[in-house]
Amino acid sequence: MAVVVALLGLLAVIVVTRPASAADNPYQRGPDPTLASVAASRGTFATAQMSVPGNGFGSGVIYYPTDTSQTFGGVAIVPGYSALFSAEEAWMGHWLASFGFVVIGIETVTRTDSADARATQLLAALDYLTQRSSVRDRVDPNRLSVIGHSAGGAGVLTAVLRRPTLKAAIGLAPGSPVGNYNMSSDRVPTMFISGQRDTTVTQAYLNGIYTTIPASTPSAWVEITGVDHLFATRANTTEMRVLIPWLKIFVDNDTRYTQFLCPLMDPSGISMYRNKCPYTPSPSSSPSPSPSPSTTPSPSPSVSPSPSPSSTPSPQPTGACTASYRTVNSWSGGYQGEVTVKAGNSAVNGWAVRWTLSSGQSISQVWNGTLSASGSAVTVSNASYNASLPASGTTTFGFLANGAPSTPSLTCTSP
Known part of the structure; x- marks a missing residue:
């Protein structure tokens, strides 16, 4: 009798403890994983897809779970230089969606877009997914991630x-002709997946980048045995059985998946594995039920990435609109700027941002806005598609300029 009572007491503890543990992670999706389930080409969620027009990117396809009872993390995927997502990475769409992610795969504005432009388009795709797409209500805007191959990987x-x-x-074999990236300001959990026989993005090249990721930032590097630079352009189970746990751990805070990476549960087909185990996901913010709409920037020409962009905030909106500026990147003789326009307490229909250029500055290109200039006085007004902003809504335009960057004093007005 004493043994029976003890067993019943233990069972009661188990029954009480397991739901409490699940309640600690509201983002956990799907049943308990196994090595076989992680390596499977489909998860447990039924999926659907839809094509979407370009919105700061060329065009796209969204893959999503048909389940409407919960929200999911978002993933944006961009192809490599001269490549098409539809031809090379589309195989990942339903695969990832069936594991509980909303995926947007994009075509670039031009197939020769730079790595920097691909980064712009990745972020534009995430903004479109969470703010304007018809499935935005099932995407958690606080749990977003990016994937890219080759120049798209450099965009990542x-x-x-x-x-x-x-x-x-x-x-995925991230590489760019601009040279080695300095990732010393990277705070995002970052995984590299590369090919052992890749002569385009070599192990030595990736090592020069990987070693700059701070020790405090979770990172991993998986090299797949015997494959070349194009391994990610075709269905690859070895790639996905490490990629899916990475997304699950850091997008879904799902520690059930750490068993596959710490240590590597299945090393078959993997020639090298570098890690920073144990992996502990950071808490996510509570999902936002209805993100406020905004528009997103179009791609910019290639420049070397800036590890720590500067930002100058404007005061909180009290009038029709305000504008804030940041230097995205700079180089000898020029720089790339970005301005965020924010509506005040009421919606606006049309906006214009004005400032005075410093000595030696001139603007050579603007996207997501219309430029007019008179001497050093410049005005950027809305494009046709981003004129209307809801109360406290935002949109962003970017520009390339000659000269040295400075911090302009911006004014924003609405007709």
């Missing part, structure tokens, strides 16, 4: 430096 590296609030990043 730039994206994490620009937006440190991303939860995870995966560079």
Whole structure:
């Protein structure tokens, strides 16, 4: 009798403890994983897809779980130089969606877009996914991630430096002709996946980048045995059985998946594995039920990534609109700027941002806005598609300029 009572007491503890543990993670999705389930080409969620027009990117396809009872983390995927997502990475769409992610795979504005432009388009895709897409209500805007191959992978590296609030990043043979990236300001959990026989993005090249990631930032590097630079352009189970746990751990805070990476549960087909185990996901913010709409920037020409963009905030909106500026990047003789326009307490329909250029400055290109200039006085007004902003809504325009960057004094008005 004493043994029976003891067993019943233990069972009661188990029954009480397990639901409490699950309640601690409201983002946990799907049943308990196994090595077989992680390596499977489909998870447990039924999926669907839809095509979407370009919105700061060329065009896209969204893959999503049909379950409407919960929200999911978001993933944006961009292809490599001269490549098409539809031809090379589309195989990942339903695969990832079936594991509980909303995925947007994009085509670039041009197939020769730079790595920097691909970063811009990745972030534009996430903004579109969470703010304007028809499935935005099932995407948690606080749990977003990026994936890219080759020059798209280099775009991933730039994206994490620009937006440190991303939860995870995966560079598939990330490489760019601009040279080695300095990731010393990377705060986003970053995984590299590469090919043992890749002569385009070599192990030595990646090592020069990987070693600059701070020790405090979770990172991992998986090298797949016997594959070349194009391993990510075709269905690859070895890639996905490490990629999915990375997303699950850091996008879904799901520690059930750490068993596959710490230590590597299945090393078959993997020639090298570098890690920073144990992996402990940081707490996510509570999901936002209805993110406020905004528009997103179009891609910019290639420049080397800036590890720590500067930002100058404007006062909180009290009038029709305000504008804030940041230097995205700079180089000898020029720089890239970005301005965020924010509506005040009421919606606006049309806006214009004005400032005075410093000596030696001139603007050569503007996107997501219309430029007019008279001497050193410049005005950027809205494009047709981002004129209307809801109360406290935002939109962003960017520009390239000659000269040295400075901190302009901006004014924003609305007709």
